Amino acid sequence: MDVQKTAQQICEIGARLYNKQLVAAAEGNISVRTGENEILITPAGVCKGRMSPSMLLRCNLQGEALESNAGYQPSSEIRMHLRVYLDCPHANAVVHAHPPVATAFSVHNTVLNSEGLPNLANKLDxxxxxxxxxxxxxxxxxxxAPYLPTHRALLLAKxxxxTWAENLECAYSLMESIERIAKGRA
Ligand SMILES: [Zn+2]
Incomplete structure (x- = not known):
């Protein structure tokens, strides 16, 4: 895998999350599996709309940094990402965001489903x-953990x-779909 190219793609997806208002300020995090025991993950405390490839961190699946990156620490949610990679063999990318309408559903503990939204039903049940x-x-x-590996997207209460998928574009696309479904249900 071309790690440099992957880093660039993570920055592009970060900008899309930010521009689509699926995250604000320094919220959200993104990772991609770059090897058998290696991921590339976004740093903590940085706006996802303004990242550059050199800010990203290489870590192993135990969560340890594989090289130091002065001034940057891995996302505080790295344990969530690692859990997805460990339990979902098909997952090569994880996106975490705070899509506003879907997050409102999580506050009310309401399961989202795509029933009645046929163009989304094939992506998410x-x-x-x-x-x-x-x-x-x-x-x-x-x-x-109890919802892995049978889903590809979850809501975290409040x-x-x-979301996770075979590649980063698909994981990002699922995040957009969640928000789209939530808007259709609101
Ligand atoms: Zn969060």
């Missing part, structure tokens, strides 16, 4: 709500959503 877990803690991977 249902998006369950995982029990509340404090963002950035070990509680988050524990809360999503928080936001992770």
């Amino acid at each position: 249902s998006v369950p709500v995982c029990p509340y877990a404090r963002p950035g803690t070990e509680e988050v991977p524990a809360s999503i 928080h936001g959503a992770p």
Whole structure:
């Protein structure tokens, strides 16, 4: 895998998340599996609309940095990303965002489904709500574990959503679809 090209693509997807208002300020995080035991992940505390490839971090599937990157730390949600890679063999990319309408559904603990929205039904059947877990803690991977690997998108109660897929474009596309479904249900 061309890590440099992947880094560029992560920055582009970050800009799309930000421009589509699926994240605000420094919210959200993105990772791509770049090897058997390696991912590239976005840094903590940086606006996803203004990232450059040199800000990204290479980590192993144990969450350890493979090289130092002065001034940048891996996303605080890295444990959630790692849990997806460990439990979903087909997952090569994970996107986490706070799509506003879908997040409102998570506050009311309402499962999203694509029934009646046929153009979306082939992408996502249902998006369950995982029990509340404090963002950035070990509680988050524990809360999503029971729903892996049978889903490709989840809502985190009172928080936001992770999506994952074979590649980054598809994982991003699922995030757009979640918000689209939520708007259709609102
Ligand atoms: Zn979040």
